[in-house]
Amino acid sequence: MKIIKLSAIDSTNSFLKNLAQNSSLENFTAVVTKHQTNGRGQQESGWVTDPNKNLTFSLFLRFKDIKIEQKKYLNFAVSLAVYNLLFDKNVPKLSIKWPNDILSVNSKICGILIENTFSGDRIKNTIIGIGLNVNQEIFPQFNRSATSLKLKTNKEYNLDLLLDELLKEIEKTVNLFKSKKFDQLDKMYLDALYKKNIPTMFKDSKDKVFMGMISGISKNGNLLIILEDDSIKEFGIKEVSFL
CATH class of the missing domain: 2.30.30.100 (SH3 type barrels.)
Structure with a gap:
């Protein structure tokens, strides 16, 4: 595992994508920044975060024998890694809002962006961008449904230690994905899915x-x-x- 730390960058996903195109990137390389100035979410939506208070990072993964049709399980694996970490931190009433927002009660605590590169009918590599609200306590008006670890647990967190914990959780759930434990991932994800079976x-x-x-x-x-x-x-x- 290799971790590249940057003081500021527009988007860790964009940085890692450019790096992957122009060099031979080591599998499980992470790029983390203290300040992301132009973070991206699903469908090019923005991700706003205060400097030095949250986890904003991207992770590069390479695969050998995963079909494109199986990519939903990668989303399940990454979402569950964040969910599991926050569950262990006693964040209340956690759920995964489809496809991969993590909620506490009805407030967003984490956003995930997954960008795949394909070769034939296989997933060649993936860049996973994660924005986890950690120590931030005030959010912009348009993002009023957001929350953070600190708000939910009344604790301040060391971002470096939290990153290390989350990367280990991702490694665990991605190993389930690589081992094609799809039924297990499916059950875990659906058990955590927001509003499932509720009118x-x-x-x-x-x-x-x-x-x-x-x-x-x-x-x-x-x-x-x-x-x-x-x-x-x-x-x-x-x-x-x-x-």
Whole structure:
């Protein structure tokens, strides 16, 4: 495991992607920064974080025999690593909001961005970006549903030690993925999935409001929702949101 520490950078995912394209990068290389100025989330959404208070890092992974159709389980593995770490820290009422936001009660405590590179029908390598709110206590108005480890546990955390713990958790769950323990990952993820089997109001991409119930995740990694007529509809990222 190799860790590159930077005082400031626009995006650790972008930095690591450029590094992977222009050099032979060691597997399980992490890039961590104290200040990320242009963090990215799902579908190019932004990720705002105060300097020196949170964990913002990216991790490079290389794979040998993982099919593209199995990539949802990588998402499961990474999400579960963060979930497990926070569970051990006694963060209350944890859940994974599809696809990979980590919530405490209804507030976001961690965001994850996974970017894969493919070769044929296989995943060649992956860059995992993680933004974990740690010691930050005040969040911007537009991010008012956010929270942090400190807010939830009333403790201050050493970011270096926390990074080491999280990387070890990722290594454990990614090893399950590499060993193709997909059924185990599937059960663990669904057990932690936010609002699963609970009647909930949703809004689709056309602003249509409807009642439904999350039943699981499709083969392609999309969200499966049971509608009021008992039919099951599949939604991709940004095609549905909680009301």
